[in-house]
Amino acid sequence: MRLTFLGAAHEVTGSCYLVETDRVKFLVDCGMFQGGRIAERRNRMPFHFAPRDIAFVLLTHAHIDHSGLLPKLVAEGFKGQVYTTAATADLIGVLLPDSAHIQEAEAERAQRHQHTRRREDTQPVYTTQQALACLEQIAPQQYDAELSPHPAVRCTFREAGHILGSAIIEVWLEENAKRTKLVFSGDLGQPGRPILRDPAIIEEADLLLVESTYGDRLHKDMESTVEELVHAVNDTLHRKKGNVIIPSFAVGRTQELLYLFNELTRQGRFHNLNIYVDSPMATEATRITMRHMELFDEEAIDLEAWRAKHGDQINLNFTASALESMALNEIRSGSVIISASGMCDAGRIKHHLRHNLGRRENTILITGFQAQGSLGRRLVDGAKTVRIFGEEIPVRAEIYTIGGLSAHADQAALLHWLRQFRRVPRHTFVVHGETSASETLKGHIEKMGWAASLPMLGEVFKN
Numbered sequence: 001m002r003l004t005f006l007g008a009a010h011e012v013t014g015s016c017y018l019v020e021t022d023r024v025k026f027l028v029d030c031g032m033f034q035g036g037r038i039a040e041r042r043n044r045m046p047f048h049f050a051p052r053d054i055a056f057v058l059l060t061h062a063h064i065d066h067s068g069l070l071p072k073l074v075a076e077g078f079k080g081q082v083y084t085t086a087a088t089a090d091l092i093g094v095l096l097p098d099s100a101h102i103q104e105a106e107a108e109r110a111q112r113h114q115h116t117r118r119r120e121d122t123q124p125v126y127t128t129q130q131a132l133a134c135l136e137q138i139a140p141q142q143y144d145a146e147l148s149p150h151p152a153v154r155c156t157f158r159e160a161g162h163i164l165g166s167a168i169i170e171v172w173l174e175e176n177a178k179r180t181k182l183v184f185s186g187d188l189g190q191p192g193r194p195i196l197r198d199p200a201i202i203e204e205a206d207l208l209l210v211e212s213t214y215g216d217r218l219h220k221d222m223e224s225t226v227e228e229l230v231h232a233v234n235d236t237l238h239r240k241k242g243n244v245i246i247p248s249f250a251v252g253r254t255q256e257l258l259y260l261f262n263e264l265t266r267q268g269r270f271h272n273l274n275i276y277v278d279s280p281m282a283t284e285a286t287r288i289t290m291r292h293m294e295l296f297d298e299e300a301i302d303l304e305a306w307r308a309k310h311g312d313q314i315n316l317n318f319t320a321s322a323l324e325s326m327a328l329n330e331i332r333s334g335s336v337i338i339s340a341s342g343m344c345d346a347g348r349i350k351h352h353l354r355h356n357l358g359r360r361e362n363t364i365l366i367t368g369f370q371a372q373g374s375l376g377r378r379l380v381d382g383a384k385t386v387r388i389f390g391e392e393i394p395v396r397a398e399i400y401t402i403g404g405l406s407a408h409a410d411q412a413a414l415l416h417w418l419r420q421f422r423r424v425p426r427h428t429f430v431v432h433g434e435t436s437a438s439e440t441l442k443g444h445i446e447k448m449g450w451a452a453s454l455p456m457l458g459e460v461f462k463n
Ligand SMILES: [Zn+2]
Pocket: 061, 063, 162, 187
């Protein structure tokens, strides 16, 4: 058996692992590289394998850094099935066409500035049509059921608690009467987060791949995070008499925020909130989430039962048309507006910032990671003015950052998950993290007496 690391090695994005035996070749994840011009170029590079030789793909979850190159894989000759959970299948049904749409828009922009860009940059990595074609090859599966995509391969999807549909994948390979069990952690969630169940306990693996996004950090605890949210929202709405604007990732974070607003209303910490979700993608992701209540944890099911009876204590609106969205610009106070993109670089959030940043009584509530170079990051870093749609906007609103809502397990949670293995894996590969985060986690794993390493991009492990 050979295992090749084709992404998420010494970095967070581009998850893709090639597994080869003498009988079959398959991929686990086929993600995009993200973050600037260099990542864009890497997404255009030829695959390190012939797509037509790949028998099937196992997909851990819907995030684009795990699923984003599937349309390219199909367009270049992959004919097999992509096995994933039913909720992930629903989410990529929205996310992949959206990703294609972004590619097409960027390619169009590059065409207009052709003299400054390389010629290949003026073509989208894939088109909307190719994204839709790829969806035909998605084969939704249940959690915890055994699947045999090939006579020599069995696998099972387990709850990863990261986003709706996310999975840890257990894979059993058979080669020359020898059995090898691989476990791909995928992205692991922080236990105790809103809505989803905690990551499943896995007890055995010969070879383990574990993510390490926050391998060197601890998250702020949920209680203090909730206190900060209550303070920021109530202070803005009741004392300052302004609006709360929340840039939010459409998938995951928006639903978590809605969960918290409902839960805190039930607890009497909020009263008659006026909430607007203004992002078509966030609305669709919320709809998909509500279709998968079978994946909710006990608290979320309980809250849904409360909402069925007392839902009128909170005024929740999903805006549909651009006209409805524009009407929100007239609201001067008393509203919570949740909009995408999460880092303020695209989408309707830019309009809301344009209309609300200039007034002292408003609060911009940052609840997620803001990458270097993004508009959201400039706000967090204290910019006095920002440029939106070519207009210089003064920043007078309060910029309030709330820590503890990460979708990833922190160092303690990662180690806790690892300690529940009953048999020490023969080897543990630390992946999906910046080098320093991965190194730190690897150090802790080695202290447990386990053999661990940080694979390099392109590294091949032979078993
Ligand atoms: Zn993820």
